[in-house]
Amino acid sequence: QVRLVESGGGSVQAGGSLRLSCAAPEYIFRYYCMGWFRQAPGKEREGVATMYRGGGNAYIADSVKGRFTISRDSAKNTLDLQMNSLKPEDTAMYYCAADSRSCGGKEEDYNYWGQGTQVTVSS
Numbered sequence: 001q002v003r004l005v006e007s008g009g010g011s012v013q014a015g016g017s018l019r020l021s022c023a024a025p026e027y028i029f030r031y032y033c034m035g036w037f038r039q040a041p042g043k044e045r046e047g048v049a050t051m052y053r054g055g056g057n058a059y060i061a062d063s064v065k066g067r068f069t070i071s072r073d074s075a076k077n078t079l080d081l082q083m084n085s086l087k088p089e090d091t092a093m094y095y096c097a098a099d100s101r102s103c104g105g106k107e108e109d110y111n112y113w114g115q116g117t118q119v120t121v122s123s
Helices: 026-031
Strands: 005-007 010-013 018-023 033-039 046-051 057-060 068-073 078-083 092-099 117-122
Touching: 005 092, 018 033, 018 092, 018 117, 033 057, 033 068, 033 078, 046 068, 046 078, 057 068
Parallel strands: 010 117
Antiparallel strands: 005 018, 018 078, 033 046, 033 092, 046 057, 068 078, 092 117
8 A cells, every 4th residue: 555644734824935745655756756736625636746757847837836846855755845935825735646657737647645734824
């Protein structure tokens, strides 16, 4: 069973920053595409940013370009999401996902999911 564990969520004021981290088993980290998705109350889950197996950005949502950065830490087997200049509309549950084939931003293409970490941005 694949276990993805997110951390780093919390509450912050608009304009602030948070860094999310997703811990994954080594074989997932090395051979699977991974990404971050989010789901706001009353909305469908959407892609935020994803990376290819060997690194390199595969997808990033227009709404977060220039503010969010996705990265991989090979020493820790973690997928990180640095979120700067946060806005109230970034408030959502953020999920880490992995898949052996899909690297894009469509949540229906991913088979493995973490439990999520809440991000709340107040105005």
